[in-house]
Each structure stands twice: as structure tokens, then as C-alpha cells.
Amino acid sequence: MTLSIPFDNAYARLPAQLFSLQMPTPVSAPRLIAFNHNLAAQLGITGYDDSEELAQVFAGNETPARAKPLAQLYAGHQFGHWNPQLGDGRAVLLGDLNTDQGRFDIQLKGSGPTPYSRNGDGRAWLGPVLREYLLSEAMHALGIPTTRALAAVETGQPVQREKVLPGAVITRVAASHIRVGTFQVLAARQDIEGLRALFEHAVDRHYPTATTPLDFLKAVIAAQASLVAKWLSVGFIHGVMNTDNCAISGETIDYGPCAFMDNFHQMTVFSSIDRKGRYAYGNQPDIIVWNMAQLATSLVPLMPDADQAVTDFTAAIHAMPELIRHNWRRAFGAKLGLANPTEKDDALINGLLHMMSEQSADFTNTFRALSHGSARDQFTDQAAYISWHETWENRLNTMDNPENLMRMSNPYLIPRNHQVEAVIQAGVNADFAPFHRLHAALAAPFQGTADTSDLTAPPAENERVLATFCGT
Ligand code: AMP
Ligand code: MG
Numbered sequence: 001m002t003l004s005i006p007f008d009n010a011y012a013r014l015p016a017q018l019f020s021l022q023m024p025t026p027v028s029a030p031r032l033i034a035f036n037h038n039l040a041a042q043l044g045i046t047g048y049d050d051s052e053e054l055a056q057v058f059a060g061n062e063t064p065a066r067a068k069p070l071a072q073l074y075a076g077h078q079f080g081h082w083n084p085q086l087g088d089g090r091a092v093l094l095g096d097l098n099t100d101q102g103r104f105d106i107q108l109k110g111s112g113p114t115p116y117s118r119n120g121d122g123r124a125w126l127g128p129v130l131r132e133y134l135l136s137e138a139m140h141a142l143g144i145p146t147t148r149a150l151a152a153v154e155t156g157q158p159v160q161r162e163k164v165l166p167g168a169v170i171t172r173v174a175a176s177h178i179r180v181g182t183f184q185v186l187a188a189r190q191d192i193e194g195l196r197a198l199f200e201h202a203v204d205r206h207y208p209t210a211t212t213p214l215d216f217l218k219a220v221i222a223a224q225a226s227l228v229a230k231w232l233s234v235g236f237i238h239g240v241m242n243t244d245n246c247a248i249s250g251e252t253i254d255y256g257p258c259a260f261m262d263n264f265h266q267m268t269v270f271s272s273i274d275r276k277g278r279y280a281y282g283n284q285p286d287i288i289v290w291n292m293a294q295l296a297t298s299l300v301p302l303m304p305d306a307d308q309a310v311t312d313f314t315a316a317i318h319a320m321p322e323l324i325r326h327n328w329r330r331a332f333g334a335k336l337g338l339a340n341p342t343e344k345d346d347a348l349i350n351g352l353l354h355m356m357s358e359q360s361a362d363f364t365n366t367f368r369a370l371s372h373g374s375a376r377d378q379f380t381d382q383a384a385y386i387s388w389h390e391t392w393e394n395r396l397n398t399m400d401n402p403e404n405l406m407r408m409s410n411p412y413l414i415p416r417n418h419q420v421e422a423v424i425q426a427g428v429n430a431d432f433a434p435f436h437r438l439h440a441a442l443a444a445p446f447q448g449t450a451d452t453s454d455l456t457a458p459p460a461e462n463e464r465v466l467a468t469f470c471g472t
Contacts, residue, residue, distance in 0.1 A: 003048040003057055007066040007095035010103065011176075014201055015194045018182075019070040024060025024092045025112025025122070027167070029156025031055055033432055034133060034439070036150050039173060043099060043106070043150075058151035058171045060092065060111040067094040071114035075188060076181030076244025077294060079278055084188060086181060086244050087116025090124060093177065103205050105177050106150065110169040123159045127424045128470075129168035130435055132255040134423065136172065138415045138442040139252055144230045145223075146252040147174040166428060175251055178202050180295045181244035187298035199302055206249050213299040214312050221292050221320050223250025228288045229327030232281070233335060234414060235261040235363040239271040239468065241279050241287045243294050257468035260414040262458045264356040264363040270417070270468040285324045293317050334409040335367050336392065337402025348395060351388050355379065362458045367410040368448075371403055411445035412456050417465035419455060 011019065032051040035058075048054055056062040063069060071088040078086075091109040109132075110124030129152050139146040155167035178198070186195040203210050207219040227250050231238065238245070238258050245254040257271035266282030274280070279287060296313035303309035332349045333341025341349075356366055361378045369375040379385045396402050419438055426434045441452045448456065459465070 003053055003064055004046050005064045005066065005095070005097060005106065006044050007064070007068070007097050007106075008103075009066075009068045009095045010201065010205075011072070011093065011096055011105070012068045012070055015197050017073070017191065017194050018186075018198065019072050019093075020087075020115045021069065022071040022088075022092055022114045023063065023069050024108050024169075026061040027059050027155035027157050027169075030059030030061060030169075031154045031156065032058070033130075033152040033154055033168070033427075033435070034149075036137075036148065039148050039150055042101065043097065043104060043173065054151060055153050058108065059153040059155055059169050060108050064094065069094055071116055072177055072182065073116065073185055074179050074181035074244050075185035076179070076242050077184075077291075078242045078244070079274075080290075083244075085116070085185065086118070088114055088177075089117040089120055090114070090122040096176070102175060105174045107172050107174065107177060108169055109172060110155075110167065121159060123155075123157075123167050124169065125159050125161055125165040126154065126168040126427050127165070128256070129170040130424050130427050131420055132170050132172070134415050134420055134435070134439055134442065135255050135258060136252070137439065138413075138445065139236070141443050141445050142230075142234055142411055142414075144234065144236075144252060145227055145250055147172045147247075149173075174247070174253060175249040176202070176205055176247070177253070178205075178248045179244050179253075180246045180248065180291055180298070181242075182248075183295055183298035184243060187301055190301070192301055195298070195301060199299070202248050213302045213309070214316065217292070217296055217299055217313060218316050220248055220250065220295060221316060222323065224288050224292060225320055225323040226250065226327050227252065228284050228324060229331045231284060232328060233331035233409070234411065235264070235281070237261060237268060237270060237279070237281045238284065239269075239274065239279055240470070241284065241291065243291050246288070246291045248295075256470045259417050259465075259468050260364075262362055262364075262416060262464075263360040264353065264366070265360070266353075266357060270465070272467040272469050285321065285328070288324070289317060289320045292320060331409075334405050336370065337396055337399055337406045339399065339402075339405055345395070348388075348392060351391070355384050355388060359384075364411060364414050365456065365458065368412055368456075371406040371410060408446065412448035413442055413445040413452060415442055416455070416459065417468065418459040418463040421465055 032055040069092045073087045092111045094106045096105045113122035133149040133152050136149050151171040153169045157167045158164045159167040210216040240256050247253040259270040261268045268281045269277045300309045329341045366378040423434045
């Protein structure tokens with residue numbers, strides 16, 4: 001084997017209670033589905049000869065030199081309920097490495113059981129692997145912080161779910177896999193030594209200018225406030241914003257039952273397990289504040305004066321909704337061609353959203369059509385639109401070249417659920433051409449071309465996907 005990854009393994013040098021050393025479990029007949037050569041080059045991955053070798057490594061059958069595979073410990077609030085122990089139950093961190101763009105983790109997901117597996121087989125089936133590959137790479141192309149997909153491999157081994165399905169492994173790359181729940185598990189165990197070591201590692205890795213837990217908290221809050229506004233601006237619904245699925249780095253992580261909405265409604269939910277809509281599209285700003293409050297609680301033991309810590313942390317958490325609103329206004333202002341929107345523009349933005357919701361307008365296509373002057377066609381009641389449009393035009397008259405900003409802020413292409421489902425169906429039938437086509441199109445979401453016009457269409461009534469599943 002010649003493939004080389006310049007692993008450094010800083011996480012493996014942290015206190016031993018933070019992880020369990022764990023090798024991936026080999027599979028019978030790995031076959032490469034996709035490999036992200038550009039990302040591999042950025043990471044300094046070199047020396048691989050062919051897809052056979054890549055399949056062996058990224059299925060977990062061969063461990064690259066210098067890797068130190070481990071499963072990470074964490075806990076978390078799942079749908080608001082405390083779960084004192086979670087952890088990588090179906091994932092293995094091969095290691096982390098330093099690049100000129102910072103430190104990155106390389107993790108296999110679906111690579112077999114670990115000490116943290118919860119009533120599961122540690123495996124993933126093909127569907128969630130293709131889904132995460134497409135959605136995470138689409139998010140990246142949309143300019144939204146996210147984990148990346150490096151490889152997808154079929155294992156040649158079926159997995160038993162509601163039916164027997166082909167097994168697969170995805171390799172993802174993250175600035176780190178440190179979660180709110182990683183801090184929570186140590187704070188809950190009153191493991192101050194572990195907590196301090198994790199804190200120092202996370203500061204060094206993500207927020208090197210932070211010197212105190214308060215600075216660190218504020219930096220994570222800023223990153224998450226920015227992230228959630230970006231999600232809202234493309235109609236993304238994470239679906240499982242449990243504290244264990246919330247990354248300290250501010251990257252989108254753990255693509256499970258997440259989805260992009262077609263027609264706009266604030267309370268849109270796809271996840272089959274989110275019965276009360278806790279993680280609905282429009283609830284995401286509130287939930288991220290709640291998650292940051294859990295992070296703050298976990299950081300209190302690191303402060304010399306607990307009362308002072310609670311006062312300072314509470315102020316930081318209370319400032320977060322306004323920060324999110326500010327980011328939301330900037331993101332949606334840009335979609336309307338406004339470079340420096342003010343509070344007064346909220347009525348304009350909300351006026352459009354309200355109309356879209358009333359008339360079930362397609363989120364992506366309505367915003368995109370604004371730059372072409374054809375948004376009126378997205379509404380059945382055009383009178384309401386025409387009146388809104390007049391107000392918008394008056395406001396736009398004060399702007400220089402708003403079209404350019406709008407073109408950069410309103411994508412043509414998002415990974416629509418019905419297309420992702422069709423890709424998965426074809427993949428189950430061993431046809432990966434639709435996967436590769438959709439993947440290639442999503443790499444340039446702001447360019448509409450004639451050959452991708454079918455991918456921009458909302459689902460027909462019979463194509464509509466109403467529920468998405470965790471399903472790994
Ligand atoms: P997630 O849905 O990714 O947030 O997972 C929540 C927890 O369930 C994590 O600790 C996972 O490792 C665990 N888990 C999910 N699926 C499986 C599986 N197939 N085998 C073992 N553990 C799993
Ligand atoms: Mg998770």
C-alpha cells in the first residue's frame with residue numbers, strides 16, 4: 001500500500017477518557033463509489049494508485065501508516081432529554097492532520113461497532129451515505145461551513161434495516177468532531193482535568209485568540225449564529241439539532257434526516273422522528289441558543305468564580321438572538337439585493353416570506369426569479385406580489401448593482417429531496433450515474449445551465465418527499 005496521509009493525531013494525545021482506541025471492522029468486498037480528489041490534494045493525501053486501493057483504505061480494510069483509529073466519547077441532549085453517554089457508535093476517527101488551512105479530522109462512518117454503539121450494528125446503508133456525500137458537498141459549494149465528503153465506498157455486505165440494504169461507508173473531513181456534547185460529558189462527570197484539556201485543545205484548534213472560557217463561548221456563539229442564518233438563507237433544515245450534533249467549530253455536522261425545503265413554510269419538518277417539530281425550519285434560531293446555553297453550563301467548572309461565570313455567560317447567551325437576527329437580516333437582505341440592510345428592511349423581507357408561505361411558493365426558485373424579474377410567476381395571487389414588488393423596487397433604487405449581490409446569494413440548485421431519493425434508488429440498483437450527475441451539478445449551484453434545468457424543478461405532486469429518516 002502506498003497511500004499516504006500525513007496524520008499527526010492531536011486528539012489521541014488528549015486524556016485517555018475522551019476516546020477509545022478502535023480499529024474499523026473490515027468488510028468483504030469494498031468498491032469505490034466516489035472519491036474527492038480535490039479535497040484529498042488539499043489534505044496532502046498522496047501516493048494512491050487506483051480505486052481498488054482507495055476502496056480498501058476508505059472501507060476500513062487497510063489502515064494507512066500513521067493513523068491512530070479511535071472512537072470519540074460524547075454525551076448530549078437529544079430532543080431536549082439528557083443522555084449521559086453517547087459517542088461514536090458507528091464511526092472511527094482515523095486521525096487528524098495539520099495543513100496550511102488548519103487541522104482536519106478524517107473519520108470513517110459506518111465502519112463497524114465501537115464501545116459506544118447503541119443497539120446498532122455500527123454500519124450504514126448506502127442511502128444515508130449518498131445523502132451525506134451530496135448534501136455536505138452541496139453545502140460547501142453554497143459557501144456554508146460544513147464537514148466535507150472525502151470518499152464513499154460500498155462494503156459488499158448487506159445491512160438489515162426495515163429491509164436488507166447494501167452497506168456503505170462514508171469518509172468525512174471536519175475541522176474537528178468536537179461537539180457541545182463532548183464538553184457536556186466531561187462537565188457531567190465532574191472531570192475537570194479532561195474538561196480543561198479539551199478546552200485547551202478546542203481553543204488552540206478553532207479560536208486561538210480566545211484566552212478565557214468566556215471568549216471561547218462568545219466565539220462559538222458567533223460561529224453558530226452565523227451558521228444558522230446561512231442555513232435559513234438556503235432553506236436548510238438540519239433535522240436533529242441535538243447537542244451531540246452541534247460542532248464547536250461552527251460547521252454543519254451529522255447529516256441525518258436533514259433536508260432542503262421546496263415550498264416555503266416556517267414550520268417545515270421532514271425528520272420522521274421529530275414529531276413535535278422541535279427542529280422545524282423556523283425553530284432553528286431558538287434551538288441553537290438553547291444548545292449554546294448547554295455549552296455555557298459545561299464551561300462553568302473552568303471558571304474561578306462560578307457566580308461571575310453564570311452572570312457573564314448568561315449575558316453572552318442573551319445577546320445571541322439579536323446576533324442571529326442581524327445575520328439573518330444580512331443573509332436575506334443580500335438575497336433581495338440589499339448590501340447593508342437595516343432593521344427597517346425586516347418588514348420587506350418578512351412581507352415576501354409571508355406571501356411565499358401563504359401561497360406555498362418554492363423557496364429557491366422564488367428568490368432566484370427575483371434576479372430575473374420573473375418572480376411574479378411563482379405566485380398564484382399576483383396582485384399581492386405586484387404590490388410588494390413596488391415597495392422592493394423603491395428600496396432597490398437606492399442600491400448600486402444589486403443584481404450582482406442577488407446572483408451570488410440566490411442559488412439555482414439545491415439538493416432537492418426528490419432528486420436525492422431518486423439518486424439513492426438508482427444506487428440501490430447499482431446505477432451511480434444519477435449520483436455523479438447530481439453531484440457535479442451541485443458543485444456550481446449559482447450557475448443555471450440548460451442541462452441542469454430538470455434539477456431546478458420542484459417535485460411534482462407524486463414526487464414529493466414528506467419524511468426523511470436517520471436510517472444509518
Ligand atoms: P446520530 O443519529 O448520528 O446523532 O446518532 C446518535 C447516537 O446513536 C450516536 O451515539 C451514534 O453513534 C448512535 N448510533 C446511530 N446509529 C447507529 C448504528 N447503526 N450502530 C451503532 N450506533 C449507532
Ligand atoms: Mg450524531
